[in-house]
Amino acid sequence: MYPRQIPESRPASRLLYVTGVWAVLLLWLMPVFAIILTAFRTFEDVMAGNYWGWPTEINFRGNLTAVFTQTDMLDYFVNSLIITIPSTVLVLVLSTMTGYVLSRHRFAGATLIFSVFIAGNFLPQQVFMIPVRDLMVSLGLYDTFGALIIFHVAFQTGFATLFMRNFIAALPHELFQAARAEGASPWQILIQIVVPLVRPALAALAILLFTFIWNDYFWAIVLTQTDAVKPVTAGLANLRGEWVSSWNVVSAATLFVAIPPVVMFFLMQRHFVAGLTMGAVKG
Structure with a gap:
């Protein structure tokens, strides 16, 4: 059984559906965003507990270099x-x-x-x-x-x-x-x-x-x-x-x-x- 398409005559239901889809999508992508942000942080920034805020210093190049040189x-x-x-x-x-x-x-x-x-x-x-x-x-x-x-x-x-x-x-x-x-x-x-x-x-x-x-x-x-x-x-x-x-x-x-x-x-x-x-x- 497949879900039926929500008719245009029910705008409230369509808005609720779209909002739910975006909410689930953002929830699913949150770990990915966290990994990307952490990849741009410095070690000191991570140790300071700045997990979700904007990195205080961009260090993606240094982190990527460490991946190939130190591991x-x-x-x-x-x-x-x-x-x-x-x-x-x-x-x-x-x-x-x-x-x-x-x-x-x-x-x-x-x-x-x-x-x-x-x-x-x-x-x-x-x-x-x-x-x-x-x-x-x-x-x-x-x-x-x-x-x-x-x-x-x-x-x-x-x-x-x-x-x-x-x-x-x-x-x-x-x-x-x-x-x-x-x-x-x-x-x-x-x-x-x-x-x-x-x-x-x-x-x-x-x-x-x-x-x-x-x-x-x-x-x-x-x-x-x-x-x-x-x-x-x-x-x-x-x-x-x-x-x-x-x-x-x-x-x-x-x-x-x-x-x-x-x-x-x-x-x-x-x-x-x-x-x-x-x-x-x-x-």
């Missing part, structure tokens, strides 16, 4: 790229193939396989913590990039398969019939017909996957131990001091870490909306 954030940043990019690409490839098979090929057990793919998304991640850690230790992959890549690919493929299956199922059946009549193989249909048609969906899914994997913190601390393989989320936690934390430097590092997902969204935003609505009419 290992650049190494953590590279580690996140090494983990996130291969994981995203592999999930896109696997989910496209599985989504194509489950939506266009009928075989015994297809429903059961699809149910298994999506069942893991309904379980809390903490349930998998000890089994996954023990598995990576037994495979000799604990505290390596491979451990995080393998887990993210395995865990995100279920959601991505559900995502891609709905998009591919929404494609006209006549396209596949015509391709088979021309003698195209399943691989040719997938590569030459399905992939070009679902590019908006792939772009939208790529943004979601990149953001999920880049922002992951739980598995970053479960499957890694040394700084050599930690991503930026675990690296940010390392910036806190034992007795005193330079929150101005931490905030500047946080803004630096947020750049890749934001840039990726703006590069693909025209595909994002099209991708999210492309398969919305058919499951």
Whole structure:
């Protein structure tokens, strides 16, 4: 059931609705504003308790310089790229193939396989913590990039398969019939017909996957131990001091870490909306 549009004959209700939307938006953005303001403050300003007021002195350049000279954030940043990019690409490839098979090929057990793919998304991640850690230790992959890549690919493929299956199922059946009549193989249909048609969906899914994997913190601390393989989320936690934390430097590092997902969204935003609505009419 979807909310009905408020008619123009009820201006009080429309005003109340708009006011509520702006209030929720400002409440949601308040932590972001606090981080931005803190990134511009000096250490003395933070220690003085000036958390919400205008910075007494602008020191953003000095804070950003400290991020690269006094911390290992650049190494953590590279580690996140090494983990996130291969994981995203592999999930896109696997989910496209599985989504194509489950939506266009009928075989015994297809429903059961699809149910298994999506069942893991309904379980809390903490349930998998000890089994996954023990598995990576037994495979000799604990505290390596491979451990995080393998887990993210395995865990995100279920959601991505559900995502891609709905998009591919929404494609006209006549396209596949015509391709088979021309003698195209399943691989040719997938590569030459399905992939070009679902590019908006792939772009939208790529943004979601990149953001999920880049922002992951739980598995970053479960499957890694040394700084050599930690991503930026675990690296940010390392910036806190034992007795005193330079929150101005931490905030500047946080803004630096947020750049890749934001840039990726703006590069693909025209595909994002099209991708999210492309398969919305058919499951």
